[in-house]
Amino acid sequence: SGVPGAPEGAILANAATNNYNAGAVAAQEVYALIADKIAAAEGTVRIGVIAQDNVSESVTLRGLGFIDKMAELCGEVALEGDTFYCDNAKVEAKADAKVVIETLVPAQVTAELSLTDANTILSKDDTIAIYGSNQHSAEAIVSANENLQVCGPDGIIAAGFDSGAVILGAVREGIFAGAITQAPLAMGEYVVELCVAAVNGEEVADVDTGCQWYTAENMDDPEIAPNLYE
Numbered sequence: 001s002g003v004p005g006a007p008e009g010a011i012l013a014n015a016a017t018n019n020y021n022a023g024a025v026a027a028q029e030v031y032a033l034i035a036d037k038i039a040a041a042e043g044t045v046r047i048g049v050i051a052q053d054n055v056s057e058s059v060t061l062r063g064l065g066f067i068d069k070m071a072e073l074c075g076e077v078a079l080e081g082d083t084f085y086c087d088n089a090k091v092e093a094k095a096d097a098k099v100v101i102e103t104l105v106p107a108q109v110t111a112e113l114s115l116t117d118a119n120t121i122l123s124k125d126d127t128i129a130i131y132g133s134n135q136h137s138a139e140a141i142v143s144a145n146e147n148l149q150v151c152g153p154d155g156i157i158a159a160g161f162d163s164g165a166v167i168l169g170a171v172r173e174g175i176f177a178g179a180i181t182q183a184p185l186a187m188g189e190y191v192v193e194l195c196v197a198a199v200n201g202e203e204v205a206d207v208d209t210g211c212q213w214y215t216a217e218n219m220d221d222p223e224i225a226p227n228l229y230e
Contacts (some may be wrong), residue, residue, distance in 0.1 A: 001016060001057075001058065002014055002057065004195040005186070007071040007148070010195070011080070011164040012198050012204050013198070013204040013205055013206050013207065014206045014207075015024050015186075015190035015194060015196045015206070015207045015209050016187065016207075016208070016209060017058075017120070017182045017183070017209055017210070017211055017223045018201055018207070018210075018211075019057070019062045019125065020045075020061040020062070020064060020065035020116035021064060021065060021211070022062060022065060022161070022180050022182070023061065023062040023064065023065025023066035023067075023069070023130075023133065023161075024060075024065040024066065024068065024069035024200075025065075025074065025180060025213055026065075026066050026159050026161065026179075026180050027065070027066045027068075027070040027131075027132055028068035028073070028178070029129075029159065030047075030070070030129050030131060030157055030177065031069075031070060031073045031074070032141060033129075033157045034128050034135045035073075036053070036098060036131050037128050038074065038098070038128070040059050041098065041128075043098075043126065044078060044098055044099070044100055044126050045098065045099055045100070045126055045127075045128045046099075046100045046121070046124055046126045046128065047099065047102070047127075047128065047129045047130070047131070048101075048102050048103075048104070048121030048124075048127055048129070048130040048131070049066060049067060049081075049085070049098070049101065049102070049103040049114040049130075049131050050061055050101055050103075050104055050114060050118050050121065050130065050131070050132045050133070050137040050138075050140055050141060051063045051085065051105045051118050051133050051134075051137060052105075052109055052114065052133070052134050052137050053105060053106075053109060054082055054084035054085065054104075054161050055212060058166055059134050060084070060088075060135070061132045062133040062134065062180075063085055063103060064088060064089055064090075064135065065114055066131055067079070067085060067089045067091065067101055067103065067142055068089055068090045068091060068198050070099075070101060071089070071101065073094075074097075074099045074106055075099075076094050076097040076098070076099065077091060077093060077094070077097050077098070077099045077100065077101050077219070078093055078094060078095050078100045078101070079091060079093040079095070079100075079102075079103075080101070080102040080103075081102045081104050081105075082101040082103045082104060083107040083212060084105070085103040085105075086103070090217050092124065094101045102114055102121060103119070104117035104120060104121065104153065106152070110134065110186065111136075111139075111140065111143070114136060114137055114140035115140050115143050115144055117140065118130070118132075118137075118140040118143070118145075119147075120177070120211050122144050122145065122150050122151070122156060123148065123220070124210045125177055127156055128146070128157065129141065129157040129159070129161035130151070130156055130157075130158050130159070131154060131158075131159045131160070131161075132158075132159070132160045132162050134161050134162055135146055135160075135161070135162035135163070135164050135167065136161065136165075137160075137161075138159075138160025138161060138167050138170075138176075138179065139160075139166045139167065140163065140179045141158055141160065141174075141176075142167065142169075142170045142175065144156070145170075145175060146158065146210070149216055150176075151170075151175045151176070152174055152175055153174060153177070156173060157177050158170070158176045158177060158180035159176060159178055159179060159180075160176055160180070161179060161180045161197060162179070162180070162181065162182070162215075162227065163169060163181055163227075163228040163229050163230070165230040167179055168219070168228060168230060169174055171215060171219060171227040172216050172219070173216075174216060177200045177215065178213050178214055178215040178216075179213075179214060180211050180212070180213055180214075180222065181211065181212050181214055181227045181228055182209070182211055182227065183209045183210050183211060183212065183227055183228060184227055184229075185226055186210060187209045188207040190207045190209055194207065212224050212227065214228065
């Protein structure tokens with residue numbers, strides 16, 4: 001993560017996930033699973049975004065990256081919900097669009113309020129997909145689904161960000177189609193390389209350490225498994 005307010009020159013380079021791009025990857029993967037439903041729908045279809053907040057850089061970029069890419073893939077969308085995400089998305093929203101992207105943000109960051117947001121989206125008749133932009137929000141979706149039982153390959157397509165035991169279990173069980181993981185091993189490797197280069201007087205720059213979409217089929221692969229945590 002970045003260091004807000006750091007003195008000029010104190011941070012020579014940052015090795016981190018490009019959160020906007022990571023959100024876009026999630027949108028691409030989800031869209032591939034719902035494209036047929038969108039095409040076949042006679043009325044509106046809804047894609048929910050559950051966000052922990054609308055202030056932290058990582059969370060907002062993951063949400064906006066998802067919204068922008070989904071809108072690009074869908075062609076036309078209407079935006080509903082949290083004002084920050086509606087106003088800052090790079091989307092020319094159309095109120096009468098077939099696809100509605102609704103983003104909900106709790107008044108306070110609590111499990112109970114995020115659970116309410118997830119319940120709200122999952123309970124709507126036109127919802128076909130839902131995305132939680134960090135561990136907190138993804139776990140809220142899992143909790144909401146425990147009562148509603150609507151997520152899965154034959155129901156609402158759900159996706160998350162990060163891992164943790166709850167999300168890993170949801171992916172393995174098919175409740176989540178998949179989730180995005182950051183690359184902590186690559187972060188560590190790049191930081192060492194950047195430090196050595198800086199000590200040797202070489203110019204250094206920020207590095208995007210990337211992300212991976214993991215599913216029940218690939219989460220045990222050697223390239224992905226080391227980046228997952230419980």
